[in-house]
Amino acid sequence: MPPDSARPDASTDTRINLVGLSREQLAQTFLELGQKPFRAKQVWHWIYHRGATDFAAMTELSKDLRATLEKHCTVWRPTIAREQTSTDGTRKWLMAFDDGQKAETVFIPDDDRGAVCISSQVGCTLTCRFCHTGTQRLVRNLTPAEIIGQFMVARDSYGEWPTPTDERRLLSNIVLMGMGEPLYNFDNVATAMRIVMADDGIALGKRRITLSTSGVVPEIHRCGAELGVNLAISLHAPDDDTRSLIMPINKKYPLKELMQACRDYPGASNARRITFEYVMLKGINDTAAHARALIKLVKDIPCKFNLIPFNPWPGTPYECSDPATVEAFGQILWDAGFSAPVRTPRGRDILAACGQLKTDSERLSAKEQRLKDAAEAEAAKAAWAEKEAAI
Ligand code: SAH
Numbered sequence: 001m002p003p004d005s006a007r008p009d010a011s012t013d014t015r016i017n018l019v020g021l022s023r024e025q026l027a028q029t030f031l032e033l034g035q036k037p038f039r040a041k042q043v044w045h046w047i048y049h050r051g052a053t054d055f056a057a058m059t060e061l062s063k064d065l066r067a068t069l070e071k072h073c074t075v076w077r078p079t080i081a082r083e084q085t086s087t088d089g090t091r092k093w094l095m096a097f098d099d100g101q102k103a104e105t106v107f108i109p110d111d112d113r114g115a116v117c118i119s120s121q122v123g124c125t126l127t128c129r130f131c132h133t134g135t136q137r138l139v140r141n142l143t144p145a146e147i148i149g150q151f152m153v154a155r156d157s158y159g160e161w162p163t164p165t166d167e168r169r170l171l172s173n174i175v176l177m178g179m180g181e182p183l184y185n186f187d188n189v190a191t192a193m194r195i196v197m198a199d200d201g202i203a204l205g206k207r208r209i210t211l212s213t214s215g216v217v218p219e220i221h222r223c224g225a226e227l228g229v230n231l232a233i234s235l236h237a238p239d240d241d242t243r244s245l246i247m248p249i250n251k252k253y254p255l256k257e258l259m260q261a262c263r264d265y266p267g268a269s270n271a272r273r274i275t276f277e278y279v280m281l282k283g284i285n286d287t288a289a290h291a292r293a294l295i296k297l298v299k300d301i302p303c304k305f306n307l308i309p310f311n312p313w314p315g316t317p318y319e320c321s322d323p324a325t326v327e328a329f330g331q332i333l334w335d336a337g338f339s340a341p342v343r344t345p346r347g348r349d350i351l352a353a354c355g356q357l358k359t360d361s362e363r364l365s366a367k368e369q370r371l372k373d374a375a376e377a378e379a380a381k382a383a384w385a386e387k388e389a390a391i
């Protein structure tokens with residue numbers, strides 16, 4: 001098989017992929033195959049607890065059943081088109097799907113645990129100016145099989161099957177912070193996360209899953225009510241002018257609405273705080289006045305901050321704030337009683353850090369994008385200078 005392609009028989013294989021089916025869909029498929037419901041339960045266990053990649057491995061099923069399943073179904077996962085491991089241990093996979101589209105997945109190991117950063121779309125409809133994925137047009141939403149498949153491939157890579165029965169596991173968390181906006185593909189993300197959370201399979205609790213959104217206000221409530229996972233908001237600016245310039249979605253859902261959605265987020269409390277992600281962009285959003293405005297903005301929301309040093313990518317007009325500026329900014333937040341750690345960039349050498357993921361679909365030429373970004377960065381600076389003068 002060529003290294004960067006999808007599985008070779010993908011275009012002709014019409015069998016049903018059982019991976020990514022909800023429990024109800026799996027039961028229905030078994031019914032249609034004339035099989036008893038408990039067989040569906042057994043196969044679920046083989047796929048999500050044992051990590052079986054083919055029916056031959058499912059030894060407790062009869063030979064006949066295995067043959068029937070082999071004929072009508074698959075337990076397919078994305079193919080690895082490329083794998084890179086950073087000097088800091090971060091691993092990135094370029095995953096290829098059946099139609100040849102690709103997305104990236106990253107594993108960020110810690111001492112005795114680690115987070116898998118999963119993509120929800122190929123590309124992104126949004127165009128946040130500091131984000132590499134944002135330079136890529138949206139190709140399509142990922143299916144539940146492709147979303148959960150990324151996590152399963154990561155588990156394969158570290159051999160973490162069967163699912164450990166105690167709390168200790170290397171791939172211990174999921175962050176929906178890869179390519180794409182998960183709340184623009186909520187149904188598929190939700191199906192995949194329900195499978196991940198099911199006790200008799202991968203069994204990852206909702207507190208170990210964090211969904212990051214750029215602020216798709218109408219879907220935020222659903223995320224809390226239907227999944228109950230941790231919420232992270234890509235905030236990145238304390239005022240509408242600056243935020244709209246670096247995140248055009250802010251024009252559609254401005255800060256007032258976004259903050260209200262955070263206040264209303266089901267389950268948000270001091271014990272379960274919302275994370276506000278804040279990328280530090282030199283000269284754009286990183287002054288003491290920005291920090292003070294931020295404190296005002298979030299004062300009645302149970303929250304913490306995560307300061308992200310800007311990760312550069314080829315062609316970006318932005319720079320990361322100086323370390324001293326980041327520290328001073330964080331200190332203002334700490335002094336006001338907020339937790340505000342600086343996220344250590346991981347996997348920068350393999351373009352695996354936040355905002356560096358990208359596959360092939362182009363939106364603008366690099367030159368067009370650069371010119372546009374430079375003009376907008378200037379406008380953002382000017383808008384803020386005006387605002388600052390008025391504070
Ligand atoms: N689409 C979702 C999740 C993916 S991005 C969202 O926007 O929240 C994950 C995080 O990385 C977001 O907070 C995003 O704003 C941030 N990010 C994007 N580009 C970045 C860059 N170049 N450097 C640092 N963080 C970046």
Ligand code: SF4
Pocket residue numbers: 124125126127128131132133134135178179180181214234
């Ligand atoms: Fe899309 Fe998130 Fe990147 Fe914005 S930051 S362009 S929403 S992936």
